[in-house]
Amino acid sequence: MRFSQQRGFGLTVLIILSVEIVLLHWFYAGSMTHLAYLTGWGLLSVILLLALYNGRKKVPFFPLLSSEEWLQFHIYAGLLTGVIFAVHISYRIPTGWFQGILAALYLLVMASGFFGLFISRSIPKRLTTRGGEVLFERIPAVRRQLQEQAEKLALESVGQSRSATIAEFYLRELKPFFEGAQNCTSHWSENASPVNHILTKISDVHRYLDEQERATLEKIAALVRQKDGLDYHYAQQMLLKLWLFVHIPLTYSLLVFTVVHVTLVFAFSGGAK
Amino acid sequence: MSERLPPPDFNTLQYERPNMKWVCGKASCGQACRLGPDSKGRCRVTSECKPAYEIKPGEKTGRYRCTRPTEHGGPCPGGPLPDGTCCRRLTRCAPVLSLRAKRINFTICTVIVTTGLLLVALCGPARWNFISPGPLSQQHSTFTFAHRAKQDEKGNCAVCHTAARTGVASWFLNADKAKPGPHDFRELASTDPVGLTAIDQNCLQCHAGHSFHEPNVVDERSCGTCHVEHQGPGRMHSPPDSACLACHADSGVMQASIMSAASLPAAAFDYRPVQGREIFHEPRPRDGYTRVVHSFSRDHPEFEFIADRLKDPDTLKFNHQLHLGSTNVTAIKARKLTCSDCHQPDSSGYHFQRISFDLHCQQCHSLQFDVRNPGLRIPHGDAEHVRAFLQSATAVRRLCRRQTGVGRPGAGAGLRRGTTGAAAGGVRFGRGTGASRLFQRSPLGSRFRAGRRHRDGFGGISRLRLLPRSETVPYRRAAGDRSGSAGSLADPRQFQPCQSPRQRPQRRRQGALLGMPFGGKQQADIGHFAAAERNLRRVSQPQRRRLRKLLHVPQLPHPAEGFCDGPVMLIPTTIHGGLLPSRCRRFCRARIVYHG
Numbered sequence: 001m002r003f004s005q006q007r008g009f010g011l012t013v014l015i016i017l018s019v020e021i022v023l024l025h026w027f028y029a030g031s032m033t034h035l036a037y038l039t040g041w042g043l044l045s046v047i048l049l050l051a052l053y054n055g056r057k058k059v060p061f062f063p064l065l066s067s068e069e070w071l072q073f074h075i076y077a078g079l080l081t082g083v084i085f086a087v088h089i090s091y092r093i094p095t096g097w098f099q100g101i102l103a104a105l106y107l108l109v110m111a112s113g114f115f116g117l118f119i120s121r122s123i124p125k126r127l128t129t130r131g132g133e134v135l136f137e138r139i140p141a142v143r144r145q146l147q148e149q150a151e152k153l154a155l156e157s158v159g160q161s162r163s164a165t166i167a168e169f170y171l172r173e174l175k176p177f178f179e180g181a182q183n184c185t186s187h188w189s190e191n192a193s194p195v196n197h198i199l200t201k202i203s204d205v206h207r208y209l210d211e212q213e214r215a216t217l218e219k220i221a222a223l224v225r226q227k228d229g230l231d232y233h234y235a236q237q238m239l240l241k242l243w244l245f246v247h248i249p250l251t252y253s254l255l256v257f258t259v260v261h262v263t264l265v266f267a268f269s270g271g272a273k
Numbered sequence: 274m275s276e277r278l279p280p281p282d283f284n285t286l287q288y289e290r291p292n293m294k295w296v297c298g299k300a301s302c303g304q305a306c307r308l309g310p311d312s313k314g315r316c317r318v319t320s321e322c323k324p325a326y327e328i329k330p331g332e333k334t335g336r337y338r339c340t341r342p343t344e345h346g347g348p349c350p351g352g353p354l355p356d357g358t359c360c361r362r363l364t365r366c367a368p369v370l371s372l373r374a375k376r377i378n379f380t381i382c383t384v385i386v387t388t389g390l391l392l393v394a395l396c397g398p399a400r401w402n403f404i405s406p407g408p409l410s411q412q413h414s415t416f417t418f419a420h421r422a423k424q425d426e427k428g429n430c431a432v433c434h435t436a437a438r439t440g441v442a443s444w445f446l447n448a449d450k451a452k453p454g455p456h457d458f459r460e461l462a463s464t465d466p467v468g469l470t471a472i473d474q475n476c477l478q479c480h481a482g483h484s485f486h487e488p489n490v491v492d493e494r495s496c497g498t499c500h501v502e503h504q505g506p507g508r509m510h511s512p513p514d515s516a517c518l519a520c521h522a523d524s525g526v527m528q529a530s531i532m533s534a535a536s537l538p539a540a541a542f543d544y545r546p547v548q549g550r551e552i553f554h555e556p557r558p559r560d561g562y563t564r565v566v567h568s569f570s571r572d573h574p575e576f577e578f579i580a581d582r583l584k585d586p587d588t589l590k591f592n593h594q595l596h597l598g599s600t601n602v603t604a605i606k607a608r609k610l611t612c613s614d615c616h617q618p619d620s621s622g623y624h625f626q627r628i629s630f631d632l633h634c635q636q637c638h639s640l641q642f643d644v645r646n647p648g649l650r651i652p653h654g655d656a657e658h659v660r661a662f663l664q665s666a667t668a669v670r671r672l673c674r675r676q677t678g679v680g681r682p683g684a685g686a687g688l689r690r691g692t693t694g695a696a697a698g699g700v701r702f703g704r705g706t707g708a709s710r711l712f713q714r715s716p717l718g719s720r721f722r723a724g725r726r727h728r729d730g731f732g733g734i735s736r737l738r739l740l741p742r743s744e745t746v747p748y749r750r751a752a753g754d755r756s757g758s759a760g761s762l763a764d765p766r767q768f769q770p771c772q773s774p775r776q777r778p779q780r781r782r783q784g785a786l787l788g789m790p791f792g793g794k795q796q797a798d799i800g801h802f803a804a805a806e807r808n809l810r811r812v813s814q815p816q817r818r819r820l821r822k823l824l825h826v827p828q829l830p831h832p833a834e835g836f837c838d839g840p841v842m843l844i845p846t847t848i849h850g851g852l853l854p855s856r857c858r859r860f861c862r863a864r865i866v867y868h869g
Binding site for chain 1: 291300301302303304305372376379380382383384387388391394395402403404405406407408430434436437444445447448449451453454455458460461462463464466467470472495497498503504505513514515516518519
């Protein structure tokens with residue numbers, strides 16, 4: 001099944017289920033006294049299923065659908081929880097501290113999920129457009145290679161032209177740039193001004209160099225561009241991992257609150273509505 | 274953005290292990306060691322390789338060979354040391370957690386912090402506020418509720434929620450014992466009406482026998498089915514239509530209710546708690562409220578109150594805003610009134626005592642109307658008493674005539690008989706009453722004339738009106754007067770003649786200017802004088818002086834400052850249904866003076 005077909009199927013099922021849930025809630029709201037309990041249990045069940053996706057990734061050997069199929073289910077089931085949540089709270093903003101925090105946690109998990117969905121759909125396209133694909137774990141090693149190459153070029157220029165202009169320029173301006181990941185926030189916002197600033201400095205140095213040094217500096221400028229591309233990959237791939245630092249912990253906090261919520265509801269309602 | 278970059282070169286033979294918990298400390302510098310840390314995060318490296326000992330054929334003693342792999346540079350030129358160790362020793366690193374391991378740790382920390390905060394909140398002193406799903410309605414925020422909560426010593430929640438009487442640890446057991454419990458899905462999904470639950474037993478302690486509903490209920494339904502609490506302050510939310518229709522749309526249930534009502538005494542339907550209040554009761558229909566209704570908008574009958582055009586006869590409305598916020602009240606009490614100044618709990622502590630005029634109102638709203646006769650007060654609370662009191666003016670006049678000689682024909686010091694009260698502002702009495710006849714025969718009475726228009730039906734004084742010019746008429750209690758009236762009108766000779774008919778149009782204009790509606794025909798009250806005062810400020814000084822002289826508009830002091838000394842008589846004149854209008858009560862503190 002192609003991705004577009006997959007998306008169409010998922011959205012259709014989601015819309016049908018949502019409409020059904022809303023209609024059933026409207027129809028049974030008067031006759032079923034404990035409807036809120038049922039919608040609550042339904043919501044908790046779906047949330048638990050969603051949370052299982054993280055566990056599924058930990059047991060890749062288990063023959064339970066592919067990770068891609070789990071992800072699709074995770075996305076559409078997550079959207080469905082929004083509808084169940086709305087009917088569970090009867091379309092009212094919860095009052096009270098506990099219920100307010102519980103609702104806020106759910107909304108934060110939902111919002112972080114939307115953010116994750118957005119960046120997991122948009123960042124790969126950006127990375128492909130930019131080129132220079134590299135595994136996240138290998139980025140430090142590649143960065144080290146680039147740094148060594150740049151340092152080597154700078155040192156060689158001293159012997160070739162008997163001038164330390166490039167070496168001094170490297171030490172002063174380029175060494176911090178090559179040493180680690182730089183300009184993450186600029187890369188998140190697709191802002192190229194930091195690397196343009198460095199390239200401008202490099203072009204400014206051109207007037208003080210001879211032909212041989214200029215060729216060397218051009219090579220260094222190419223390394224700067226590669227390093228900037230590497231930083232871009234690092235920043236974007238880091239964002240793909242960082243959003244989970246919000247989504248997963250909040251999910252477990254939500255589950256803890258939910259357990260207490262279920263306990264409080266049954267302990268204090270005494271069977272009442 | 275910029276041009277598309279080629280993928281960088283890297284050693285594809287080097288396998289990355291992102292699932293490992295620990296990574297080499299030098300990995301961030303791009304110099305990760307080949308071996309990597311162990312599962313407990315300890316660095317294992319000693320040297321770049323572990324030389325292998327080889328014995329070639331034909332040799333007795335072998336030699337060590339460097340085993341550094343090709344991807345790390347291949348065999349080193351120096352080779353192993355004679356003792357078989359690698360010549361290239363490595364410095365140990367401090368392994369760091371992988372990003373995934375950091376995320377797991379962060380998640381665990383978050384869950385621990387969340388649980389800890391929850392425990393602090395649930396075990397702390399503010400736990401009831403924390404777990405409360407919303408403020409209670411005003412019906413359940415009363416002193417009665419607070420008193421019950423104080424008795425329980427477990428907080429407000431324990432009044433209704435049994436679980437609140439136990440500790441946090443017992444809540445799980447309570448949740449498991451709930452009916453329906455967390456696992457009774459069949460019962461949770463049931464559409465049958467819910468009977469009385471555990472929490473309803475606590476409701477019934479105050480609302481015994483469905484005291485918030487007609488008593489002929491045939492199904493024992495849970496209170497919470499219709500009356501949902503914790504929906505915010507203010508009045509409790511009305512039950513949804515669906516809750517009403519659960520019974521009222523069922524003809525069988527309604528028929529059973531009619532049968533049930535037949536066996537109940539009529540007093541049982543007077544179920545609303547009175548609690549010292551006068552409640553207006555509309556007459557109950559013969560079959561009660563048992564008409565089958567399927568939809569409020571479609572076939573719900575018109576409410577009886579509207580359909581029969583019923584009206585609550587009690588027109589007395591208490592202005593809380595005025596009493597709690599007015600500067601006048603503050604001046605009288607030297608502080609602002611508070612709720613507890615009037616609303617005081619009864620001995621049981623469950624309800625409030627009834628508001629009493631003597632205890633709560635009289636301090637400010639005295640019925641005394643003559644400073645020289647402080648004991649003379651208009652009776653309060655019973656219209657008949659007030660009428661009788663006013664009729665006692667007859668006795669007053671009689672005593673006055675006996676003591677002063679006034680009342681004999683011709684002794685009236687120039688008082689004219691038959692002056693039209695409306696124009697002259699005279700005092701009028703009801704025609705045909707004893708008071709009227711007596712006054713008509715006396716010099717004092719010659720100034721007044723009974724008018725048909727001004728009969729009030731009470732058989733007594735109908736109105737006291739503004740007089741154009743007058744003097745103080747003191748009250749004096751006569752010796753031996755046991756007539757029940759508190760005093761007598763004395764020395765009516767001090768009255769001046771009324772205006773002539775020619776002066777009437779002028780008086781009307783001036784009266785209108787001075788804030789007296791209907792050209793001065795309206796009875797005098799403090800509001801008119803206040804309006805007159807306001808109007809006088811708008812006119813020029815000479816005109817103001819002339820008007821003052823003409824009309825003797827008094828400078829009314831505030832009641833808190835004492836009684837008025839000016840030549841003003843302020844008497845509660847109009848009696849509406851036996852209730853003294855609030856404005857009249859204010860006059861009672863002023864001295865009785867006939868004003869001209």
